Amino acid sequence: MCTALIEVTLWMAVFAAAKTELIGGFPKESYLAYAIWAAFMARISVSWMYEFRMIEEIDSGSINHLLVRPFTFFEYYLSQMMGYKLVTTLFSLIVPFAVSTAFDLPTDATKLPIVLLLVFYYLILVHILSLIVASIAFHLNRVHSMTVAKNLGLWLLSGELVPLDLIPSPYKETLLALPFCNAVYIPVGYITGRLGIEQVYAGFASITWSILIFGALSVVMWRWGIRKYVGTGA
């Protein structure tokens, strides 16, 4: 909530000095709604805890008890993460929704189901990236900082900091072509009225091709790591 408060005060200060009703074609309320929902979406669409745990399992060798079970390491942590995210989403959704309603900020609640579907679909991609980073732990010690670097990179590309449509060309087009804007910019833009449904459909498409590409890479990385692993911790 503090993140949202900081971003809200920032946008209020921007509009107070800008001497204009609109920035990038949108009023102040649109940016305040964006700040509040962006903080919420950004929390959902990131995986810190489970990626750290995956790395820890490989580092310590405790992965052995998972390797002998009748499901994959990927499935085990995907189910845990999705369950956790589902519960936290349902509970924390109340906060941005209540704030938007109380301050009459532009938010279309009927768009929430498809937006949450998009974010949860994006989480599959996030988890594949987690598996890629965790697979590196088979070869190197101390890869936790890679998680931090990767998540900061994704955060930068997600649109939490500023709506991506404010960024000048050609950077804007590049960022929108990547799948990572589906973490924050596309879902928040859609529920706050900046974007249409076609961008959401394009988001589903971009996540799909990314899952295929990164999924293939994760399989290669995982097999390479498992071949090297001797069962006593990396």
Next chain:
Amino acid sequence: MKKYLRLYSAFFKASLIADLEYRANFLTRIATDIFWYLAQIVTFETIYRHTNLIGGWTVEQMRVFLGVLFVVDAFYMILFHDNLDRMSERVRKGELDLLLAKPVNSQFMLSCQRLGTAMIGNLLIGTSWLVWSLSQLPDFQVLNLFWLLVLIPSGLLVVYSCRFIFSSTAVIFTRSENLMYLWFQLYKLGMRPDSIYVPWLRILLLTILPMAFIVSIPARSLLFVPDYALFAWAIFWSLGLLYVSHLFWKFALKFYSSASS
């Protein structure tokens, strides 16, 4: 004092050796902070394409603010971050027993034993950005840089003391991860100029929760007419907070009942 300096020098050497042993980790940590710097720069450069002022600060002044932020953050990461970040884990694993038995101040040992030497690269990057941003100011007074000699340490003391108090709660509650999240949220308040906040929040950030001391006050010393009373208050209160952190540590230790407390 000599003993502590010798100890600190030994900590530095040991940390450097340990960091260089894991070279991929060493480089990734530098890359991580570069992403973080980029995020801050992109945010403000993008917003300034649509306005000339934010909270009364021009884009050139905001670049200086970011420079100070990068430098303070790099110092904090080098000196304290690794130690305070794993304090909760050390308490849980019972490592605190060993530290408390040593003939040195336990707060010093817990806070300074490990240095993030990889972050020295980030300090260079942050300092370069600060120097560049200052060179863009048409009326910058070089003598104002001397203020940084006291105001950056004062900001660091605030970050250290507040974070240490939060980390010390691990001794009382054993697990304090959620309180750490609260700390990060508070720290974020200091990562924006104090003038963007509403009056009541600004007063709070200059008094009880002095997050404005971390970057805003040092940046103001470079950019605006010096406010001696404010600077004196920042120095006094940061030293006061250090003392408060010491008192809190002694208080927290009363709850410690050895390993896995």
